[in-house]
Amino acid sequence: WQDDYQTIRFGILSGENEQDRLERNEPLRVHLEETLGVEVEIFTAGNYDGVVQAIAADQIEIARFGSSSYAAAYTATNGEVVPFLTTEKQNGNTGYRSIIVSRCDSGIDTLADAAGKVMAFADPDSTSGYAVPYYNLVEREGITPETYFSAVPFSGSHEAGVQGVVNGTFDVAATWRNDEYDGVYQRMVAKNMIDDGEVCVIWESPEITSGPWTARANLPEEMIADVAAAIQSFPSTDPEGWQLYTNFTEGEENPDTGFIPVTHERYQWIVDMRAWLRDQRRS
Amino acid sequence: MVDVLRLDNVSRHFGETKAVDRVSLDVQPGQFVGVIGRSGAGKSTMLRLINRLIEPTDGRILFGETEVSALRGRALRAWRRDCAMIFQQFNLVERLDVLTNVLIGRLAERGFLSSMAMHFTDAERTMAIEALDRFDLAPQALQRAGTLSGGQQQRVAIAKALVQQPRIMLADEPIASLDPANATLVMDGLRDINRDEGITVLVNLHTLDTARAYCDRIVAMRGGRIFFDGVAAQLTDDVVRDIYGLEGLREFNEAVTSTQAVHVPG
Amino acid sequence: MVDVLRLDNVSRHFGETKAVDRVSLDVQPGQFVGVIGRSGAGKSTMLRLINRLIEPTDGRILFGETEVSALRGRALRAWRRDCAMIFQQFNLVERLDVLTNVLIGRLAERGFLSSMAMHFTDAERTMAIEALDRFDLAPQALQRAGTLSGGQQQRVAIAKALVQQPRIMLADEPIASLDPANATLVMDGLRDINRDEGITVLVNLHTLDTARAYCDRIVAMRGGRIFFDGVAAQLTDDVVRDIYGLEGLREFNEAVTSTQAVHVPG
Amino acid sequence: MSLIAEMTAHPPNAGRSAVAAFEEEFAAHRRAARRAWGIGTAIFLILFALTAWLGDFFDVRQVTNAEGEREWRWVIAAGIPRLGEYIAQTIPVLRWESLGADFAEWFWRWRVWLDLLLETVLIAFMATTLGVIGGFILSFPASRNLAPNAWVLWLSRRYLEIARTVPELVWALIFVFCFGVGPMAGVLAIGLHAAGALGKLYSEVNENIDMGPLEGVKAAGGSWFDQIRYGAVPQVLPNIVSYTLLRFEINVRSSSIIGYVGAGGLGQEFRTAMSFQEYTDLSALFLIILVTVIVIDFASEKLRHRIIGMEGSPA
Amino acid sequence: MTQPTDARIAAAMTAHPRAFRDPAPVRIRKIALWVLFIGLIAWCLWDFNFSPERIWTGLGRLGRVASFMFPPHIWTTWEDWAEILNGLGETLSMAFLGTVLGAVVAFPLAFLGAKNINRIFWLRMSARRGYDVIRAFETLILALIFIRAFGLGPLAGILAIAVSEIGTFAKLFSEALENTSRRPVEGVVASGGSRLQSIRYGILPQVAPVYLSVILYNFESNVRSGTILGIVGAGGIGFLLSDRISAYRWDEAWSIIFLIIAMVYLIDGLSARVRTRLIGSLERTA
Ligand SMILES: Nc1ncnc2c1ncn2[C@@H]1O[C@H](COP(=O)(O)OP(=O)(O)OP(=O)(O)O)[C@@H](O)[C@H]1O
Ligand SMILES: Nc1ncnc2c1ncn2[C@@H]1O[C@H](COP(=O)(O)OP(=O)(O)OP(=O)(O)O)[C@@H](O)[C@H]1O
Ligand SMILES: [Mg+2]
C-alpha cells in the first residue's frame, strides 16, 4: 500500500473536551512518518462537518473524531468507515459519562426527587451536556424532561450549570465526568470555584467511549493495521512526544496512558441516539 | 452700548508668517468699518481673532472693560454670540432647513438637551421668522438651505447673525462669491442693520468701490499691519496703489469684469 | 475649410419642454459666434445637439455635405473630434494628471489596446505639451488636474480641445465659474485660436458685455428659438430687454457690480 | 492641417524652454514611475506566487479517482469537476407530478424556520441599533478633525479598533460564557463588533466633511456638541444611513454564523441540519437567507433614497 | 432684534404655522415611527431576556474574563511562539490571496451591476441578484464545497474566502461605479472617445481609490475572521484563539487578541501608505 498512499492525510478534530483542544500533533506526525515510511500530513479542524465531508469524499484517509462526530461520519458515509483505536486512560477507562448533579444538601438524591424541579442542560450542541442525558432520560428512564421537570433551561456551559446548582439557580444540572476523580465539578473544586462535597451525582449515563481513530473502509486492510500499530506504539516509542501530544507537561500525572483497539459496536448506541434525535426533530 | 472694541498690539503668527502683526485699533459703537487689503494681508485673520475662532499669539482684545482674549467656557460662547460672524462661503448647514440654520444663532442660549433635540421656543422661532422676513426669505423658511442661491444663503447667514442679538457684526468678504445683484442686496442688508439697530459692522472687502460706497471708515491692511485708517475720501489712487502694491494689479479687460446685463439708470 | 455648419429646423424636446424648438442657423467657417439668452433658453441644449451628446428630436444638422445628425459609430466619434466641446464645469478627469487630460483629446485616433494602456506616442505628447505651453501651463503638466485653479482647469480644457485639431470649437459658458482675471485669459485664448487657426468658435455666454467684446456675431435664444441674430451694434437696450424679458432685470447698485480694484488706464 | 507645425512656428522663445523643461521633467518622472511600477508589481507577484504556493495551488498529489484507483493529479484540475458534489447533495427531489408535496417535504420545518428567521432579523436589528449607537457616538471623538483633544481621539480610536479587530465569533464565545447561550450573547457580540466597524467607517466620513458649517455654529456661540449636532451630523447623515443599512444586511448574515456558538438565530439550525445530514434543509435555509438578503438589499435601496432626499425639519 | 412680544409670536404663528408645528399628519407619523422603533426594541429586550439581573451577573463574569488580561500571558517556549506566529502568518497569507482573487474576479463582474454602465435592465438586475446569491452562501457551506473538491487545507479555505468576497466586492464596486461623476465621462465622449475609452479615462480614475480602500478594508477584516480557515483544517490564528477560549484559557486568549490587534494596526498603517502611493501612481501616465 505504500505505493498507492505515498502521503497519508489525517484529519484531526480539535477535541470535544477542553483538554485535547490544545494537543500538539507534530510529535505524532514525525513518529508516524518514521514508522510507516510514507509522508504524513495532519489537518486540525475546529468543526467536524469539514472532516466528515473530507473523509466521505476520499480526501483524507484517517480521521480522529469525537464519539458524536464519529457517529455523524458513520451516517454520512453509510457505514463506510472503520474505527480502530481509542484513547485509554488510567484505571482502564476508555471514555466518560454524562451525569446529573445536585447540591448534596438539597435532599435531591435520585431522579425521582428531582421531579418538578429545575433541570439545566449545558447547551444544545453539547453531547454530554444535552444529547446523551436527554436521550437516556427518555429511552431508559422513561422520563420526558419537558414535563417531568418544572423547567429545562440551558446554562450555556458545563461550568455554568454546576455553578448554578451550587448557587441555587438550578436544582439539578447535566454535565460529565471521567470517573470519581476527574470531571467538571472535580476540576472546579481544584480551581477553588466551588467547595469539595458541595455537589453530588444523582444519575450516570452509559459510557460514552472516547472518540475513535477512524479509517476509510475502502483502504487496504494492511494499511489500516499498520497505521493502527504505528499509533499504538507512539506512547512507548516517544514518551516525550506523547507528553507534548497530550499536553500534560506541567508535572501533573498524565491521565491518558495509551491507545487500545475499538470496534464500531461501542459507538452504535450513539449512532442510534443521533438517529433518535433526528427523528425527534422530525416529529 | 458705549463699549469700544479695542485691539491692543495684537499679533498672530502661523509658523514664520506674521498673519497679523502688532495691530492696534479702536472701533466705536455703531461704526460701519470696511477692511481692505491684498490677499494674504491678514484681514480674515484679524476678524477671526476678534471672534476668538483663533487665539492671538500676543496682545489683548478688549470690549469695554472685558478682556475678550482671556474669556473661557460659557463666557467665551457668550462673547461669540455678541459678535456675530458672517463668512464668505456662508457656512450654512446645507442639509438643514433655512429656519433651523437661523435658529443656530440661538444656540448659545440653549441647554444641552434641548439643543441636541433641535428644540426651540416659540419666541425664538418668531425671532427667526422675523429676521428672515426682513430679507424677504420667510417663504423659504422650510426649504433646505443648500437649495437656495448664493445671495439668498448669505442673507440667511445675516438673519442668523441677527437673531444672535449681537453687538458687533463681523463679515469676512461676504459678497466675494456673489453676483452683483445679490451682492447689492447683502450689502444693503448690512447697512440697514447698522443704521436701524446701531450694530457695529466690521466688514472685509476685496472691492474698493464697495468699501467706498458703504463704509464710514476704511481700514487697509498690508503684511499683517494697519496701513491706512480713514474715510473714503482720503483713499486717493496713490494710497490705493500702495495698499495693493503695484505688482498686484492685473490689467483686466474691462468688458469681462463687468457682469451687468444692461446699463440701467442707477 | 469652406464647410458651413447648418442647423436645419432642429428641435429637441424633453418631455413637455421644448428645449430647442425648430432652430435653423448657418455658421460660416472662421466665425466667432456668441450665443446669449436667459437661463433655460436652450443654449446648452443647442451646443450639445451639435456635438451629438444628445440626439435631436427632429430636424437635421449638416456640416458641409455631411449629415451630422445621421452619423454612427466611428464617423460619429470623428465628428465629435472635429467639433471640440468646452464645458462650464471643465469636465476634466480631476484624478488624472493635466497631460493625460489633454491627451484625452487624441483618443478618437487611438486603437483599443493602446488607449486602454493609456499609451500615447511621443508626437502626441509633444502636441499636448505645446498646447499647454500656449496657455503657460507646461510646468503644471504632471500635476493632478484637480489641484489646479478653475481658470487653469478651463485652459487645460481648451488645450485638450486644441489637440483634437478641431474645425469647430463649442464652448458652453466657459467663463461662468471663473473670476474676471481668469475669464479674460480664457476668452483671449479662444479669440487667439479663432484668429490664428481659423477655427470656428460657438460660445454660450451669460454676460452681454463679454459677447459684445469678443463676438463677430451674436445669436440670442429665447424659449428654445432663435430670437435675434446680428452683430453687437444691433443689440440695442430694447432688444436686450426683450431677450432677457423685463422681469429678468434687477436694479443694480453700480458700485457693487464692478470688481475692479482701481481705475487703471485701460 | 498641421497644427504641430503651426504651433511650433507660433510659440514665443520663453515657451521653448518651458517645453524643454517639461521634457526633462517628464523623462525623469517616467523613469521614476516605471521603476515604482516595476518594483511594486514584482513585490506583488512574489507575494502572490508565494502565498499561492503555500496555499497548495500548485500541489500535485495522489488522489482517489471515481473508480477508487489512486493517481497523481494536479489538485485544482482534479477538484474542479467535483465542485458540484456537495451542492448536489442539497438539491431536493422535485417532481412535476407531486410538486406540492415535494415542496412541503423540502420546507417541512418552515414554521420553525420562520420563527428563527424572525429571531435572526431581530438579533440583527438590535445589534445594528447597538452598533449604530456605539459607533455613531464614538465616531466623532475618533475623527481627527473633530476630536476635542488628542487623548480623547487616541482613546476612542483604540476602543473602536479593539471592538472591531476581535472577530464576532470570539465576542460571541466570550459573551456566551458571561451571559449564557441565547440571542442576548449574539446581540451583544454582533453589536460590539458592528460598533467597531461602523465607528471606523463613520469616522472616515466625518473626516471628509466641510468644516465651514461647524465654524458657523462655533462662531455663533455653539458648544462642541452643538457643532457636531448642527454642523456635522446633517452632513454625514446620508452616508451614515447607507453604511448602517449595509451593516444591517451583514448582521443578518453574521447572526446566522453566530448561531454556531449557540447564540441564537438561524445559524443554530444550519448547524443542526448539517450535523444530522439533513442536506436538503441546507438548501432550504439557503433560499430563506437569500430571499431575506434580497429583500433587505432592495428595501434599503429604497429607504436610502428616501432618507437622503429628506430634509432635516425642526419640531 | 428685540425679544418678541406675545402679539408678535401670535402673528408669526398665523403667518407661518409650519415653522412652529408640523402639520398633524406629519407629527402623527413621526410619533408613530418612534413608538414603533422603541416598541420593537422593548420587545427585543424582553424576547431576548435582557433582565437586569442577568446583565449584572454577566457583567460580573465579564469582569473576571477581563481580569485575566493582567498580567498578559507570555509564552515561554519557542514551540508556543512558533505555533502562534505560524497561525498569524497563515492567516495573513490566506487572507491576502483570498482577497486578491476575490477582487480580481469581482472587478469585471461589477460593471454588469452598475446602472451608468450597463443600461440593460434585466442584465443588471440579474447581475445584482447574482451578487446576492453569492453573499447568501454560508461560509461554512462554501468551505464544505471546496473540501469535497480539494480536500482539507489552505486551498479550500482560500477559495472559500475568495468566493464569499466576490459577492461583497462586486456589490461595493458597482456602487462605487454608480457614484462617479458623469462630467469627466462627458468630457471624454465629447472629444470623440468610445464607450470603453470613456470608462477607462472618465470612470476608472474616479473609482480606483474607492476600490483600493474597499479592498484593503476587506483584507483587514479577512485577517480577523479566521472561521473559515478553522473549519477547513488550515489552522490560522482565529482557530487557535477559539480553541483557547473553548478551553477557558482566557489569559492566552487575551494575549492572542492583543497580537491580532497589533497585526491589524500594522496592516492599517501599511495599507494607508500603500494607498497613497498606489493612488498617486495610478494617476500618472506611464
Ligand atoms: N490656519 C493658517 N495656517 C497657516 N497660515 C495661515 C492660516 N491662516 C492664514 N494663514 C496665513 O496668514 C496670512 C494672512 O491670511 P488671511 O487669510 O488673514 O489673509 P486675507 O487678508 O484674509 O486674504 P484673502 O483676501 O486671501 O482672504 C496668509 O499668509 C496666510 O497664508
Ligand atoms: N436632460 C434634460 N432633461 C430634461 N430637461 C432638460 C434636460 N436638459 C435641459 N432640459 C430643459 O431644457 C431647457 C433648456 O435647457 P438648457 O440647459 O439648454 O438652457 P440654457 O440656455 O443652457 O440655460 P442655462 O443658462 O441655465 O445653462 C430647460 O427648460 C431645461 O430644464
Ligand atoms: Mg480672507
Ligand SMILES: [Mg+2]
Ligand atoms: Mg446651459
